[in-house]
Amino acid sequence: MTTGGHGTDGVERRGLMFVLSSPSGAGKTTLSRLLIERMPGLRMSVSATTRAKRPGEVDGRDYLFVDNARFDAMVKGDELLEWATVFDNSYGTPRAPVEAALSAGQDVLFDIDWQGTQQLREKARADVVSVFILPPSASDLEKRLHSRAQDSDEVIRKRMSRASHEMSHWAEYDYIVINHDIDEAFAEVQSILKAERLKRERRIGLVGFVRSLQGQLQG
Ligand SMILES: Nc1ncnc2c1ncn2[C@@H]1O[C@H](COP(=O)(O)OP(=O)(O)OP(=O)(O)O)[C@@H](O)[C@H]1O
Ligand SMILES: Nc1nc2c(ncn2[C@@H]2O[C@H](COP(=O)(O)O)[C@@H](O)[C@H]2O)c(=O)[nH]1
Secondary structure, three states, X not given: OOOEEEOOXXXXXXXXXXXXXXXXXXXXXXXHHHHHHHOOOEEEOOOEEOOOOOOOOOEOOOEEEOOHHHHHHXXXXXXXXXXXXXXXXXXXXXXXXXXXXXXXXXXXXXXXXXXXXXXXXXXXXHHEEEEEEEOOOXXXXXXXXXXXXXXXXXXXXXXXXXXXXHHOOHHHOOEEEEOOOHXXXXXHHHXXXXXXXXXXXXXXXXXXXXXXXXXXXXX
């Protein structure tokens, strides 16, 4: 699915799909914003959803807010790379922007649930790097959902009651980060991305680079 871009050292490599999942409220959105701000060469995948907009959310930036008919048309038209029903609403990843970013040599960041992660992995295992974010405790998770102050008590109850099920998928992920402190969790997620960018298998320009070094040595 991916084509090459250039790393900071100039060696061509395949773009990667960097996935964050967690139970609701564990900190994916916060970590995603920090990653996008601080990691050049990383683009956010903006999902389509049928859920209602939260206060402060912007259409096209946080989500593409669509109605059920439009979402169904996107599914039928094969416009989504993956999609799932989460908390009674539909969510999906528009395919075209992801393919365009990867073709332009960028990495793509996804804030999606375990169902979407499974679908991406089936499509492009070698290019998917997945991180599961855990909260330090159930009470911290509940506090965070309340402190975000964007969902009703009923919605928060529903998300808390789904948290254990969401978490049951932790072992399907490549990395696990426990989000005690946001700065530490960010540093860990950033280290994962930096290391994955250096993986030999995705650095398709290395063969040529090493040949050229050997040529220089042979004089
Ligand atoms: N380490 C942390 N310590 C304290 N609060 C945090 C921490 N990380 C995130 N938060 C806060 O917790 C709340 C939930 O975080 P966030 O919205 O990032 O979660 P999420 O995993 O994206 O949730 P959802 O799946 O519902 O979108 C936010 O108010 C955020 O500021
Ligand atoms: N499979 C997908 N899951 C998605 C997508 N976009 C978001 N999500 C997940 O939904 C829940 C709820 O999100 P919220 O913004 O309503 O709190 C959360 O786990 C997200 O990761 C998607 O495109 N596909």
